[in-house]
Amino acid sequence: MNYWLCTTEYPPFFGGGISTYCKNTVDLFLKYKNNITVIVFDPNLNSQSNIQIINKKNNLRIVRFNLTFNSFYQNMGFNQNLSYRFSEVIELLIKKDKRIPDVIEFQDYLGIGYYSLIRKYSLEDPFSKIKFITTIHSPIFLLKEVNLENIYKFPEFWIGEMEKFQIKASDGVIFPSIFIKNQILNRLKIQNYKVIRNPISIPKLNQNNKIDVDKKERLIYFGRLEYRKGIYQFLKILKKIDLLRNLKIDLFGRDTFLPVKNTSIKKLIEKEFSFYIQNENIRISDPIPPKNLIEKMSFYKAVVLPSVFESLPNAVLESMLVKKCVLTTPYGGQGELIENGKNGFIFDLTEESIFQTFKKFLSLDNKEIKKIGENAYQTVLKNFDNKKIYEEKNNFIKNINRKLINYFPFYSNDFNQVNIKLEKNPLLSIIIPYYNAHQYIEETIKSILKSSYKNKEIIIVDDGSDNYYSIKKLKEIKNKYPQVKIVHKENGGLASARNFGAFHASGKIIAFLDADDKIHKEYYSSAIKILKNYKNVAFVYSWANYIEKNNGYYITYPTEFPYSLIHNPTTSGSLVIYKEIFEKFGKNDERFIFGMEDYDMIINLLENNFGGISIPKTLFYYRVRNDSMARQFNYFNLNYLYSLLFKKHKNLYQKHIVEALNLINSNGPAYTFDNPSWETTTASKLINKKEINLENNNSIEPIINPAFKQKIKIIINKFPIIKKLIYKITEKIK
16 A cells, blocks of 8 residues: 655654644554655755655655745735645655555644645545544644633634544544544544554563652653643642642652633642642653653653543553553543553543542552552553554545545534536636726736636627726727627626626636636636536636736635634625526625625625635736725724624624634634635734743744745755844844
8 A cells, every 4th residue: 555644743843642643543554565755844854855755665755745835825924834845845756756655644733634634525636545544642723622722713613623624534544542532523523434443663671670659659641741741730639638648649740731711720839738848748840852752751650641521641651651540531542442440540530530530549559559450461462452543544445445436524604505406518608897998808818818728708888988098908809809798787886796797698607807806717617627527516716816916926715614603605796606506695785885895795695505615726816006995994984884794794793602702803804814724813812922831832833934934944944144233132122
């Protein structure tokens, strides 16, 4: 099997659960003579040569890559950039190999497979031909909630949305435990999944390890000092029931920030348990290097891992494999392995459960504890047979059908099925509203005529032009382009012009394009291909490239709730849509005289349960002019337009009011941001970062985007004089 594994963690870097899983999975598949490619993000790689291919022995290829900094990527947040780069590296390797892999596996964490799957469901080759699977570890949209963090704040909210789509859209999903399966299935509808344990690496035990006399009665906790790991809550309960005086526990782990307390877990423990720290009932140390873990554990009587939420914690398996007695919670895959009192101890994070469990544990002698450790070891060997795990995973992959489904995998809503039959090459009617727009109309027409989609008609709607040159230009077009149909009406504005054009359209599919914008030659072919393939997609759009007064990009997304209700996720001015659906549910409202009539159209379609998807390519060119409608937006008319929007669609907004309010409350008014993959300036101002210990902040995206930060670092290293100048300025500030 030609097996590709995409990850953000792979040895020698990182020592967490994902890194361990990837190493064990690669070793297992190599053992059975598979060809393995590991694609891993490496921020330490020089950005000037941002892809490194290392061919190892034994059919192993490791591909490391870094982010790029061109103008296109500067419009993306860090994790959005990361996901798109994964898709580009996959595309590059397939071109190099001249064949597609049998399967590509992604981790769920950070949604790194989002754009590979978006491109697959946009029917783009080679992605549409690839089997994609996702193995669940611990997705952000669950972790943030458990860690009492704001799940609606950008960019973390959007990372969670990327993860949800990736999981829903994967051809197969693998859960390492029943616990995590139930957590995900309570939130997402998934068709093809299986519970398959993670492969393990059995350590070589040194029977001569001596127990340090001073430490033999101590317990050990190792892992992040994080709220979801439960160590802080566990210690609070021990203190409350007065058991902490009778226990001695050493904590090893990296500190993390707890936003609701505006401090770190370590500082909370140091503050609230100072008496016990002084008496050495509690000792806090740095993380244990992975190579020293087995030896370190041998010094301790038992392992305590009181997690609030886990998938299948590697720390529990590692402890059981070195024959340690583990005291843990049932909130993860560990609860499916441990029989209370036989091969470990299970307790809830309640006073009664902890009291009874530790009362029983403290009554055991060393011989009984050793027996529990032996049973733990045998339990892992029995439940984690690597040969069986390989066979289950191999069969699961082989049984995946490569054929694309004809329903787009929306994750937040089940949109209506479109019951409109299309011919093989349906007529496309392209509607161009025109009002005194003589300067660019010919550019617009030429871009349409270059389109690879041939069965089309072009309709210019003259919205009562009264400019001499604009009227003259229409006459020229009539003579020069006889295939262009021109219809005239009294001036009524952009909304009425679009509606009028739709009325005169002959095609079952219509597209809108303003008189100064352009399209890529493949846009209409790609859009119609998507409409023909998916029964639950009513309209299509793409990313936009700004031209003339701006050279940036506008990134669009499929219509998912709740984000679509507070910000337009589409390039609605270039929409490709079924004519019948537009006329029944999407007509532009002429009351939106200051703009946003196109966003109102999208909300109207969503309210009637019709969804749309984005082609993740810049196939639409939006001209930014000083006198364009979008340039006339201001605080007052934007607020008026949003109030009009909310009032008109109050039933839809009431249905999603909790999520919509949370998004606005967390990120500021919708008109203050364009991309949910970046932290908003409003949110940034509200957070007093001087009060936050940023060294301990475990936020997924740093305050400064890492890609930008690294670019600055490269420039500084290239020009020593800048480095000296920064040093002098820093010294003066000090």
